[in-house]
Amino acid sequence: MLFSSKLIGKHGRLVGVDISDIKASLMQEVEKQCHVKLLRANIMTWEAPEVLRDRFDVVLSDVAPRTMGVKALDGERSFVLSSRALDLSYLLLNKEKRASCAVIKIFQSELSPVFEQQAKGLFQQVHMFTPKACRKQSTETYLIASGPVGL
Numbered sequence: 001m002l003f004s005s006k007l008i009g010k011h012g013r014l015v016g017v018d019i020s021d022i023k024a025s026l027m028q029e030v031e032k033q034c035h036v037k038l039l040r041a042n043i044m045t046w047e048a049p050e051v052l053r054d055r056f057d058v059v060l061s062d063v064a065p066r067t068m069g070v071k072a073l074d075g076e077r078s079f080v081l082s083s084r085a086l087d088l089s090y091l092l093l094n095k096e097k098r099a100s101c102a103v104i105k106i107f108q109s110e111l112s113p114v115f116e117q118q119a120k121g122l123f124q125q126v127h128m129f130t131p132k133a134c135r136k137q138s139t140e141t142y143l144i145a146s147g148p149v150g151l
């Protein structure tokens with residue numbers, strides 16, 4: 001969130017959502033910039049308010065479960081969270097802009113093709129991408145989706 005808040009500059013607007021209490025120091029640094037709003041909420045139950053819907057150019061999600069070290073279980077929990085992030089992205093993104101896009105982290109598992117298929121129902125262009133910077137032992141990968149359908 002800190003990185004994104006710097007990237008968007010003074011004229012951008014950023015809303016961050018996390019279930020945990022973001023460290024006070026980070027909070028202060030980010031929130032002293034008046035164009036940034038942090039919300040503490042569980043995305044599984046959070047209803048994106050009407051005022052935020054269709055308003056965003058970009059949604060970034062690196063939501064992740066607390067890992068248990070059991071790949072199948074971690075993969076399933078990541079799938080549930082990331083699928084919700086995908087639905088929220090669709091609600092929040094500006095559907096009048098073809099370039100509106102979502103970048104969402106997911107742990108690779110047998111469910112990741114299902115996740116990709118869900119995204120193809122909501123976006124015109126969908127790619128899976130694993131940055132070189134990801135650790136070798138990590139299963140994380142990223143969905144990049146643009147052009148929310150309904151333009």
Ligand SMILES: C[S@@+](CC[C@H](N)C(=O)[O-])C[C@H]1O[C@@H](n2cnc3c(N)ncnc32)[C@H](O)[C@@H]1O
Nearest residue numbers: 001002017018019020041042043044062063064
């Ligand atoms: C890898 S960290 C990402 C941190 C984030 N990039 C940042 O800049 O603070 C994963 C985050 O997902 C959050 N998370 C996990 N489950 C969540 C849920 N149900 N709703 C909202 N946030 C959740 C965790 O609290 C954690 O901060």
